[in-house]
Amino acid sequence: MNQPVSTTGPQLRVKRNRYDGLGVPELGRWSPDRVVSVVIPAYGAQDKLDVTLAALAAQTYPAHLLDVVVVDDGSAPPLRLPQVRPERTRLIANSPGSWGIASAVDAGVEAAEGEVVLRLDSDVIAEDRHVEAHARWHQDVDYCVVIGNLAFVEIEGIALDPVKVRAAVEARDPESFFGPQETGESWEAALLERSDRLLDDELHAYSVTNGATVSFTKALYRRSGGLDTALRLGSDTELGYRQAQAGAVFVPDAAARAWHLGRSQLQSRNEEGKRYRQPFVANRVPTLRYLRAHPGIAWGVPYVEVVVEAGGAAFEAVTASVASALSGTLSDVRVSLVGPWSSLKDDRVRPLDDPQLDLRLIREVFAGDSRVSYVEEAAVTAAPAPFRLTLGAGTVLRPDGLRDLVAVADKERVGRVKCLVGTFGDEPAAVLDRTAALARALDTQGPGEDLDTAIDESWGLWWADGEGWFGDWAEEDASRPPSHLLQRTASLEASIRRLEAREEELRQRITRWNRAGNAARDEAKEWEQAARHWRQASDAWQGSGKAPARRSFTQRVKGRLRRGLGR
Template sequence: MTASTNATGDGGEGPASPNGAGGPARPVIRHNDYSPLIPPPLGAWTPSLPVSVVIPAYGGQHRLDLTLAALAAQTYPSHLMEVVVVDDGSEPPLRLPGIRPERTRLVPGAPGGWGIAHAINTGARLAEGEIVQRLDSDMVICREHIEALMRWHHLADYVVTIGAKVFVEEQARTPEQVHAAVRDGDFDGLFDLSTAVPSSTEATIRRLDGLRTSKNPYHVCTGPTVSFRRALFARAGGFDARVLRGEDTEFAYRLAMTGAVFVPDMEARAVHLGLPAQRVDTDTIVRVVAPYLAQRVPLRRDLRKEPGRRWLVPYVEVVLQAEGHAEPRVRAAVAAALGGSLPDVRVTLVAPWDRLTEGRHRVLDDPDLELRLVQEQFRHDEGVLLAPAPARDAAPVPFRYTGPVEVPLHRRSLEVMIRMINDKRAGLLVVEFPDGRTARLERTDAVNRARLLAGPGDDLDAVIERTHGVHRAPAAKFWPPASADRPRTQPGKAAPSSVPADSSAPASSPSSPSGPLPSQAAEKPPSGAPPSSPPPAARKLVNRIRSLRGR
C-alpha cells in the first residue's frame, strides 16, 4: 500500500471537517446512498487513521487464539492498529497467546457490570485509536478485513462499516495454521466453506443494493464485525449495558439516530466459528431479544402491540409551548396528543418553570396562576416532561412534532403525518395552516445528519432538503372536516392503528382528510373574555373559595 489516494473520494461536498480545519471530509449523502464515496482498491492506498480492535471475550480461549492469529496477519499497517481484548469474567481467566498483533492488551471488564455491551464499553474507553473496530472473539477474518472497512472511514467521518461473515462448524485448526493461511491469502482453503451457513443479513444487503436503498439500514448491523469513530460512539452514548441480548441492534439504532451512514463491505470477509444461535433455538432467541428492543427501538412497531403500555423510548415527542396559554387550553392540547391513535407519545411542555418558586406567593391573584395550574396538572404525569426548552437532540426518539397549542391534534393527525413523511422518505414535514402558521414533524436521524453537515450560518432546513428532502402539506391533510365523526370503536377499546409493523415498511397513504380545519371559534375563549380567563366552572370554583375566605 504505497499509492496515495485522495481521502475525500469523488464528488465530495460540504465542509472539510467538523471544525472547518483539517480532518475528514463530510460529503453530502442522501438517505443511505453512499455512492459519493469512492473507496480505493485494496492495497493501492496509504492509510493514516489509527484503529483499536475491541474484542469482548468470555471463555473460549482456543477461539480467541485463532481470532488473534488472523489479526496478526492483516494488511492494515501494524503501527496504526492496536487490539484490546476485554475479559468479561472468564474462569479461568483468559491469556494472550504467542501469535498476536504487536500492540495487544488484555484487560478485565470494568467493575460493576458484565456482558458483551459492558465489555465493549470498557474496551472503547481504553481505546487509543480514532476508529473502534468491534470484533467477536470467535471470528477468523481475511487478511484485508480491517483494511477494507477502514478505507471508508478515510472518506467520511460519519460512516459505520459492516463486514461480511459466514458461519462454519468449528474445525480443528491451530493458531499457526490460521496465521499462515491468512498471511498467504489462502483464506478459502482454511475452512470447508462449501458447508458454510451464510448470514441472513447479507441477502438483505444484496437486495437493497448494498444498503444504498435501505430505509432503516441499522437492521443489518448485527455486531460481530462493525467499526465506527470513537466520537460517533460517544455521541450515541455507547452500548447500553442493561441490554443483554440484541445489544448490537439497539446500539446500531442509536447510531442511526445520530445521522450515521451504514456501509457494508463484502470484501471484509470473515468466518464465524460455530453455527448461529438462531438455528439452534430460534424461538427462545426471539423471545429473549424482543423485550429489550421493544422498550428501546420505537421503529419496531411489531413489538408494541399491547394497548395502554408506556415504553422507555417513545415513538413521537410532541413539543408544546405552555407559557401564555390558559391551563384548560394546554390540558386539551396534551390530552389530544396523548389520546391519539399512536399510543407511545411523550409531550414536552416548554415554559420558564424555574420562575415558579415554592416560597410564599399570591395564590388566586398570582400573575403566573395559569402556569402554576399547568405545572400541577402534569408534574406527576410520566407522559409529560416540563422543560425550559426542548432538548437540542430528540434522539433516541425517532420523531418530534412541534405545533401550536391552539390547534390540538386530531386523534389520527400524528399517525397520518408519520405515514406521509415515511412515504415521501422526507426528513422534515412542514404543516401549513390557513392563517400562515406552521407545525413541524422532524425525523431525528435527518436533523442530526444535517447538523453534521451544516456549516456556520447554514440553514438547517436547507441541508435537510439535500440529505432527506422537505415536504410541505396543508393542515387539512391531517385534520378532518369539523363535521367528520371519529371512527366508532367498541367501548373501552382504542381504534386500531394503521401504522405499519415497521415504519420503514412501504405502505399506502390513507385517504387524506380534506376540508377546513376544526372551527377556530372552538379554540377561542368566550366572546368578551380575556384569553386567559378560566371557563365558567373554574370561575364558580374561584368565587366559592373567595366566599369561604370571607367567612
C-alpha cells in the same frame, strides 16, 4: 435533484443512506494514517481466540496503526495472549462488577487508543484486508457504521492451529483452512439483496448491524450514548438503532470478509433467543413496530416526542394541544412542555391575580401524567425517539393525525415535514422532524447555512397542507365536539366497520345455507316422486300377499325423506 453527497458542511454530507457517493479508496491503493482499535470481547474458548488473533496478525493494515484490545469477561481460567498475535495487542479485564458482551465492549472502547473502533467477535477469522476495508470508510466522515461480510463455517474435527491460520490468511486463501466445509450466508443476505445493499432502505439499515464484525468512530459511539451495558442480548441492534438516530450511515462492505467459527447463538437457539430479546429490544427500539404488539403500554423509548411551548400561552390552548397528542390512535407518545417552570414560586399571591396563572394551571393539570415532562428548553434532538413533533399551542391533532403524519414521512422518506393549517397563515402550525435527519443535518451544517437546507440535503423536506391532521382548539370548541368526543366517535366508527364486516360474513353464510336448503328440497322432491312410483307398484302387490313388504319399504322411504329434509 439533490446529489447523494454534498460538501457544504464541515464534512461530507450523505443523503439518506446513499453511501455510494463517498468514493472510498480501493484496497491496497491508499495510505492509512489513523489508528484502528480492534476490540474483542471474550469469555473462555482460548483456542478460538488464538486463531482470531492469528488472523489479525496477517492484516494488510499497517501494524503500527493496529491496536488490539482483548477484554476478558471473567473467564475461568483467565485468558492469555497467544504467541501469534498483532504487535500492539493488550489483554484487559471487564469493568469491576460488570459482565456481558455489551459491558466488555464498552470497556474495550474506553481503553482503545484509536479514533476508529472495529468490534470483532473472539471466534471470527478475518481475511487479510478486513481491517483495511473497514478503515477506509472512516477517512472522510465520522458517521459511518461499517458491517463486515460475515459467513459461518462448521469446525467440528478441524484442528485450530494459529500458525496455519495465519499462513492461510496471508496467502489470501482462508477457505483452505476449513477443508471441504461449506461457507454459509449470513442472515442479513435477504435484506441486503432487496434493498440494493441498504442504498434504498434507509429506514431499516440499522437492523443489519451485528456484533461479530462492525466498525465506527469513537466520536459516533459517544454521540449515540455508547452500548447499553444492562442488555445481555441484542445490544448490537440497539446500539445500531441509536447510532441511526445520531445520523449514522450504514455500509455493508462485501470486501470486509470474515468467517465465524461455528453457528451463532441466534442460529442454534433461534426461537429462545427471539423470546428473550423481544421485551428488551421492544422497550428500546420503537421503529421495530411489530415488537410493540400490545397497545396501551408505556414503553421506555416513545415513538414520537411532542414538544409544546407553554411559556406565554393560554392554559386552554396548551391543554387542548397536549390532550390531543396523548389521546390519539398512536399511543406511544411523550410530551415535553417547554416553559420557565423554575420561575414558579409559592409566594403569597391572590390566586386569581397570579401573573403566572396559566403556567401554574398547565403544570397542575398534567402533574399526574407520567407521559408529560416539564423542561426549560427542548433537547437538540428527540433521541432516542425517532420523531419529534413541535406543536404550536392551540393546534390540536385529529385522532389519527399523528399516526398518518408519521406514515407519510416514512412513505416519502423525508426528514422534516412542515404543516400549514389555515388559521395560522404562512407559518407552520406543526413541524415533524426525523431524529436521524436532524442529527445528520446538525453534524454537517456549514457556517451560516440554513437548517432547513441542511435537512433537505440530508433526507428531504416537505411542506404539507395539515388540515387533514390538525385543527385549531378555538375553532374546535365553536364548531365541533371536543377532541375526546372525536376520539370516541372514531372508536365507534371503527366498531361500526367491524360490525359491518361481521354482517357481510353472516350474509354470505346465510347464502350458503340457502343454497344447501334448496339442494335438500330438490333431493326431497326426487324422493317423493320415487315414493309415489313405489306406492303405485305396491298397490299392485297388495292382492298378492306382499303388504308387509310395502309397509317396510314405506318406512324406509319416509326415513330417507326425513334425513334429506333435515327434520
